[in-house]
Amino acid sequence: MSNEFSPEVQKYIEKGEKILAHQEKRRQEMKKKKFDTIAVHGIYGVEEALEHQGSLLEPTFFTPAQQFADSNHLEAVNAYVMPGWAYTRIINPTITYLEETLALLEGYGYKGDTGAAAFSSGMAAIYMATNPFIENPEPGTNIVVDAKCYGGTFMLLSRYSRENGIEVRWVTDSANTEDWVQKVDDKTRFVYAEMPSNPGLSLVDLEAIAVLAHDHGIPLIVDSTLTTPALMRPIALGADIVVHSVSKAMAGSGSAIAGAIISKMDIPSKVGTDEMKADFATYIKLLSRRDHGNNIAPMNAHFVLNDLRHLRARVDKMSKSAMKIAEFLETHENVESVGYPGLKSNSGHNLAKKYMWLADGSDDYGQEVNRYGYMMSFNVKGGVEKAKQVFDQFKMIFRATDLGRVKSVATLPAVSTHQQQGDEGRELASLPSNLVRLSVGMEHPDDIIDDLKQALDSVK
Structure with missing residues (x-):
């Protein structure tokens, strides 16, 4: 991919590779730490602090846009071949610090890698986590969803039926795996569970329905807002994508509204590009979120980061x-x-x-x-x-x-x-x-x- 660019742009690409290597090293170092240490630090360490005039906390970048050194720098960042943020609707350093922390916390105890994308609300996260899988429906296309879900989720997924022609198959006996089995078939695009549910606190056997979903080549999406990663991490239990209304216990002081998607790498899906399946969270962040414009505000990311620490x-x-x-x-x-x-x-x-x-x-x-x-x-x-x-x-x-x-x-x-x-x-x-x-x-x-x-x- 880098061969498509001029030598001047290539210099920025090489610089970006060094930045990415440093970030990955930091990420792998933090994966060895305890849960509380990850929550307090994320990937922001002493080296990063020195790069930001010694700030002990992740800096909050309010400005909407990034200054570029020259046209080559501009081209490299906007082509996504060099780390940068360009415009807060797409990426922002403060938001990235939050996403990295969420990915590490939700991936705590999971041997593979995870990615995260933050949004303006929990409902924005649910929409962005589910919408890519309902493209180009054909007769019989369906989704299987726990009926005992949050009211906003119920209304959103019901709209997929009215507006997109997707059959919504509601599971009414959440804890009964057989109820899920009877509703999933070769036309199902994803399985969606809330664990525990809001407000009835019903539960599902996550490991069992993860196997069910994967046997059909589709992702299991889990809303685990009520547990937070402090009590349960569905990806380690077999889920492919986790959604959170971060506004809740993660932002317990009540100062911010936010949502998040955390996904593992290489998710199963009957639709979508190889790029989407390989790294769902990054795909959503750089493409879908860019186009829908539902990124979280930097100030809200700042508040959430501070609440996550404890x-x-x-x-x-x-x-x-x-x-x-x-x-x-x-x-x-x-x-x-x-x-x-x-x-x-x-x-x-x-x-x-x-x-x-x-x-x-x-x-x-x-x-x-x-x-x-x-x-x-x-x-x-x-x-x-x-x-x-x-x-x-x-x-x-x-x-x-x-x-x-x-x-x-x-x-x-x-x-x-x-x-x-x-x-x-x-x-x-x-x-x-x-x-x-x-x-x-x-x-x-x-x-x-x-x-x-x-x-x-x-x-x-």
């Missing part, structure tokens, strides 16, 4: 608190049922116990430990009106369509996050109108329990 500790604490709170809710007379994977009464508990582990938990606790996340749901006895009464009585817990925050937040999905999919869609997803979704924050669990108790006790 991700594991936050998720650990919030998960321990959530377990205590779920046990309380399970005993309250006004609670019909509790959806939390850590409870033995939960139908998905065994799958959660199989897949959800605190990264490097043995370093803290002397042995590997299960952690079941910070989010739960509970159904209030007496139906939707009683659920609204409880919800309206919260004094400390925030009422908002958000989750993963350092502050506890609750919502009523039937009238908020899943409202627009309608009664039929909510029934398909097994989402009752009396369900309250609770995201447990960093407050003391006793104070959260006190707020829940007074709200539940108010129902007569």
